[in-house]
Amino acid sequence: MIRILHSVSNMDRAGIETMLMNYYRYMDTSKVQFDFLCNKKKPGAYDEEIKSMGGRIYRTPGLNPAKYPVYLAYMLKLFREHPEYRIVEAHNGALGVYALCAAKMNKVPVRIFHAHGASITKDWKLPIKLVCKALLPANMNEHYSCGIEAARCYFGEKIVENQNYDLIPNAIKVSDFIFNSETRKKIRKENGMDGKHVIGHVGRFMAQKNHTFLLEVFAEVCKNDPNAHLVLLGDGELMESVKQKAANLNVDERVLFVGNVGNANEWYQAFDCFVLPSIWEGLPVVGVEAQAADLPCVFSENVTREIRLSNRAKFVGLEEPVEKWASVISDVLQSTKRIDRTELITEKHYNIEIEAAKLQERYLQLYGKWCQI
Template identity: 25%
Template sequence: MPSKPIHVLQVVPSLNRSAGVARVVYNWQQFHDETRVHFDYLHHSSRNGELMHDSRYDEEFQAAGSNVFTVNYAADGFKRFASEMRHILAKIGAEYDIVHCHMPNSAFIVLKESKRIGVRNRILHSHLNSSSDSFLHRLRNAPLNAVGRRYATDFVTCSQEAGEYLFGSRPFTIINNGIALNQFAYDEKKRNALRTELGIAQSDLVVGCVGRFVKQKNFPFAIQVFAQLHKRNSATKMVILGDGVDRHEIEDAIQSEELQDSVLLLGVREDMSAVYSGVDTFFMPSLYEGLPVSAVEAQAAGLSCIYSTGVPKETDITGTGVFLPLDADMSQWVRGLEQSLNTGRRGENPSRLEAHGYSAKANAELLMQHYEKLIEGINR
């Protein structure tokens, strides 16, 4: 084991509390051993020096002793983003034993510059089974991803499907998106308190969605499905936890379906576990995913889940999920939700998840061991 902590720079899209990648590194931060590994962070969730998200981990990580570096948001000007990324890596990158890049579309900059300045361990991490919800963007990203792979020395992924998508037949290491299982176990007091706060009757059946408000998550479609369910059973509600750039599209869908009193947008909350306790099923009709942290959290709360086939089958860790194609008849989606809402809780799910390796503490340990093996390989 190294005599001093391994210094790792985590390069992530953001530290937005509603973003899956941010929650993955948050769990690593919570459960890692600072005497073995030290984390710093670099992200592009910034506009002219102003952080873009109101609810984020930046300050919490800094208070814990990590540095958080930012560059300007890539979508606001890619040339500026690339220039700033190269500049900051040239300035700080040589301080790190490992650069761990969670942004495959930018790895051709991040990992190339890391190699140039002498970082010997460069990890590329796959979190998704697609690079974009836009066909043209996928065409654009394919060569960028190919170049980025050339500068990686190690491949890590959250699931088999996400690994095969980005790395093909190359060898990769799967590190599960573990969570603090006990924090998300069902709690009746939390359920009752949340429903009282939101004005939801204890007898109502509630559909829950969690994620960033972006096209990938397909929330307008979720609202359309719920609208049909609500017509069949008025004692139903939907809550959506998260926020993002496409909020107006979701609000428009709610208004179009006249569901202002039945679909609640909760924003980004600190008490996410209470939301999982407060709903009766978890609904994820995403266009694509890797292995979503929110689905692991929902299963830890004992919820049955309805997924689109854009979500990898591996996501159904507890064997309690149903997968439907997005082009299935609307009636199939409604029936799926009805059945799921009436299934009831599965109290054994946390122990099932732990048995399958989805404890955040266990996964932080696996990650640290992975880093140590990389460093040990260099020092032999």
């Protein structure tokens, strides 16, 4: 059995972490086991499940550049105590170079960088991230990506043109998301949504997800639709400011903040459409989930077109006025018929039961290529 050490933020319910858990649940753990190198002290929602499956969770001192020597010392001790780690896979964006550099220094033969984002967030950390991104090629030797645009962002045009990377789809357990009318009735009744036009969103409350703009769009929808209702799943550091924004727009009584829940698949059944106005994305797993539930979707044009799995997915530019967004959302809300999308999702390579077997075989091949003496 080989153990893969995944460098992550923490194992909470978010896009990357949910994708990893989707694959992990379908690994044959007698052959491939996942362990997690978490760079935040906060426990994650998936921690207990990971432990129950035999996975390990380590907590580093964090990715603070000023404390890099402390991080390296921690990693040196970790690899010395656990020489079984021959594959390290980083999911931290450009800052993933921390784990990969430490792995290289400790002679870990397989160092995978897994690209999830199609751009780099322009915040105060941008100069650090650009330096880290420049250091990635010298510290990784395998390229994984959720999509073409994410690969282009982190690996460059030449790698993409030569297809010198592995495309790892953000696959899901399709049966959990296929439209179920009984589940829809149950969730809507429990939450007072009977007769409402429910606009749904799933995402962490962070600048990337653009909740402030979403609320402005929703306020515009409300002007012409007295039955419009917005449901937000997720949590994060900006949740309180988003709640205040809803109050300022006088739509707070029509916005439901659900929080971070384990039954997001059931909430998709209750939605009438799904909206993701992100400032940037790689290939969002929530977009796959929403289309598996056969929801009409409205994405910002900053989301890669690779997410368009069905003709029910629409794209609107963030530079467009809120009136334009509201009009598109109002239009898609008219489409109420929903069907079983298992065949579509499987054909597009997002069925975890099939894709996990492929990834497991890939890990075994990598181990054979780099690690056998």
